[in-house]
Amino acid sequence: MAEDRRARINRLKWHCRRALLELDLVFDRFWERYEDTLDAQGEKVLESLLELEDHDLWALVSGRDATDDPQLAAMIERLREVSPMANFE
């Protein structure tokens, strides 16, 4: 099953390649933190979030918009977590 998870995560990671740089950067940071620990439920929520259009997704991540769905909202919160000084190398 480890092989399956690797494939699923890789697919999700590719779906995080977006049209907007802002989102690429946010997802880059997300994977750095959660690649090893994201559970099946998290994968599912992330997948549904990735179905959104880029501008709508960025509106949620940047806090200009909000969602009523508690699971999506929790995932958005994880995407919004920031370190004191972001480092994108």
Place this chain on the structure above:
Amino acid sequence: MQYSVRKFDAVIVGAGGAGLRAAIQLSEAGFKTAVLTKVFPTRSHTVAAQGGVAASLGNSEEDHWHWHMYDTVKGSDWLGDQDAIEFMCRKANEVVVELEHYGMPFDRLDNGKIYQRPFGGHMSNFGEKPVRRSCAAADRTGHAMLHAMYQRNIKVNTQFFVEWQALDLVRDAEGDVMGVTAMDMETGEIVVFHAKATIFATGGAGRIYYSSTNAFINTGDGVGMAARAGIPLEDMEFWQFHPTGVAGAGVLITEGVRGEGGILRNSDGERFMERYAPNAKDLASRDVVSRAMTTEINEGRGCGPNKDFVLLDITHLPPETIMKRLPGIHEIGIQFAGVDCLKEPLPVVPTCHYQMGGIPTNYLGQVVVPKGGNQSEPVHGFYAAGECACASVHGANRLGTNSLLDLLVFGKSAGETAVNDLRANVKSHKPLAQEAIDRTLARVVRLNNQKDGADVHETRLAMQRTMQKHAGVFRFKDMLAEGVARIDEIAGQVAQTQIKDKSMVFNTARIEALELDNLIEVAKATIVSANARTESRGAHVRDDAVDCPETPDGRDDKNWLKHTLWYREGNRLDYKPVQMKPMSVDTIELKKRAY
């Protein structure tokens, strides 16, 4: 290594604005058309274009394509080809109206016509005063455009291959093109797309720079593939930069921040723009501000541990002004700089935004190369459009809203020319060139088997930092020469990249290594071309280009009014003349570019 072959009339690589527009033309004409794309079409980088598309519709005030042409030639600092520029400006109304018919939700005036707004550099009556020429759909013009064109393609049965990475052009010994090799990311399978017409619409390669506004997908795949297949790259020294991207991230801080009173400061806290532009100060034009920032950093007055950025300070502005007039800036500061801009200044650097050069084409969208005394001989079966191509309409500097116009006009033109060629000249598939396919397979096998090789992430970062430092927005003779040697070294490492993950399904490590193969070709072309061009023109600004009456602002028309052509083989340069003769009107004569 195994591969299979699939046959189409036409294969298009890239499903952003240019690729989708070209595909409509071919599919509507009944040709079996495949579009390969790394990401879902409506997630192409065209989405990021907000400003609008230029067209002299004259809906709000008098306008004319000839005025638009004048602005574009002047904006290009006279390096743009005047036949292609006339063609683009004359075609603008047609492609905008077509787009409207595809369902594009343009903003409207009360009388129902398309609303138009002013944009930098677009003027009426040959540079007299600003004109409203940009057609937009709120701040989502690019996105709306992709949706409208994608739907149209579905209607006319274009076949999409989503999440496929194109690998190489298939070109035979005679120089004819007969398709591409590509990898299905889902399975790792390699397929040869055998076609009578091949169109590249792969976008720009802004990721060659450390600080770039471009999304991660912009890795110049088509440009790299063309270079490997022996096609020269045109005018690659010309890259548009924006003065204020967040340092280390690239996310744009709008010019509006300085408009509202934002101040640039160096490590001494000094408002340094007072020295460079005593009147306009922080509101001086983009190139002046970018140059001043680079000078401060180069002279050791940059900020941070590496002294490699300056600060944009808005802490003196009332918080309510920032939150009301500059929505989003506060969040961008927190997300990408770890800075609360109400309390601390933002770290910024000049940031790469747009690639003016690319695969050389004419206004018909045909890829052209020097051959047998002809400077612009079409390559049979090969077309290109959009940011990956160089028509050349942007010359040394692009005007805002001309990029969306470029991809509509030349996407359509490339598609239309391919249709005409398929109908008139190309009745059957030319046999595949086995050697070209073997070269692709060897490249993939090399990557899979490489031991003790270079790390992809580290190598890409070294390339990006070198390009930023040695061939950034303001260029210095010695730095460029050093940069050429350094990029050459890095290219050696790119040829030996290694991946640890050898899996087949969505192996992102493999894809990133293949993308780096493309990026490095663009980086080489850029720095070698920039090193050779000893003048300043448009976006290419050199410290050693002398400002005197013969060469005002360092522009040397006597020696450098010509297009660069960089060849991968031998890392060598050639040049070709700029087309100064338009299609129907008089030449727009050379003069100093001043606003």
